[in-house]
Amino acid sequence: MKKILMIEDDLELAEILTEYLQQFGFDVVTEDDPFKAVSILKLEPFDLVILDLTLPGMDGLEVCEAIRERQDIPIIISSARSDVTDKVKALELGADDYIPKPYDPRELEARIHSVLRRYEAKSQQKEESKSDFKCDMSSMMITYRGRNIDLTNAEFGILSYMIAKQGLVVSREDLIHNVNAINEDSSNKSIDVMVGRIRNKLGDKSLIESVRGVGYKLLK
Structure with a gap:
């Protein structure tokens, strides 16, 4: 409020x-x-x-x-x-x-x-200016420390949402309801798979922290 x-x-x-x-x-x-x-x-x-x-x-x-x-x-x-x-x-x-x-x-x-x-x-x-991530919504491009990250539409949606909520816990339900490229019938497992791919593409798996029973947190 x-x-x-x-x-x-x-x-x-x-x-x-x-x-x-x-x-x-x-x-x-x-x-x-x-x-x-x-x-x-x-x-x-x-x-x-x-x-x-x-x-x-x-x-x-x-x-x-x-x-x-x-x-x-x-x-x-x-x-x-x-x-x-x-x-x-x-x-x-x-x-x-x-x-x-x-x-x-x-x-x-x-x-x-x-x-x-x-x-x-x-x-x-x-x-965002303090972050190592830069997100350009118009071109659907995300860079990490100046390096462009090659992402699918769904991966871009997930990572851009996490960047907007950086430092906060994001649930799988948040991602399903706020990322247009994700089907609302998607399972938690499919979300986990996409997040795993994003971790690999970032080259530092510790950047996205798993919060047991809830979802994920993109660390600052």
């Missing part, structure tokens, strides 16, 4: 948005005091911030700057201030999106999903 901090002094609006977003599985924490909000962010992990600009005691632009100085977290500005200067300044300070009030809650929900997808993709790219 994604956790959102909504910094908003219009409590009625905050309640409406909170109830709406909870329908989509978001855990929303509301704070109308910008100073407390900044403190909360230091103490608790959040996945995204929804930030109003007109706040008591501290301007929302200052809040945006204070957050961005300390954290790389998605920030969506939700504001009734129509001055384009505010919008430009907010984006310059590191806000990821700016949605002017009033708006339909459905638009906010769509923008949240869009911003989170961008951050998740960026995070995955950062992780």
Whole structure:
């Protein structure tokens, strides 16, 4: 469940948005005091911030700057201030999106999903840049330490999925349901055979660790 901090002094609006977003599985924490909000962010992990600009005691632009100085977290500005200067300044300070009030809650929900997808993709790219594996989905090519690995479509699907989940345990069921090149009727044995072939092609069988009774883990 994604956790959102909504910094908003219009409590009625905050309640409406909170109830709406909870329908989509978001855990929303509301704070109308910008100073407390900044403190909360230091103490608790959040996945995204929804930030109003007109706040008591501290301007929302200052809040945006204070957050961005300390954290790389998605920030969506939700504001009734129509001055384009505010919008430009907010984006310059590191806000990821700016949605002017009033708006339909459905638009906010769509923008949240869009911003989170961008951050998740960026995070995955950062992780891959640290890895010895490079995966090009468009050309269906995987390299390991600069060496191209010759893979079948199913092997490419398995290894690319493991790379995306590198360091985490991947079950055989995960592979069957998330790799298009694998038939859903495939047995655990056939998955094991394909993973064995991938190990041989990598030239280092220790890279893919077997997790008894569950599946596999591609080591970092």
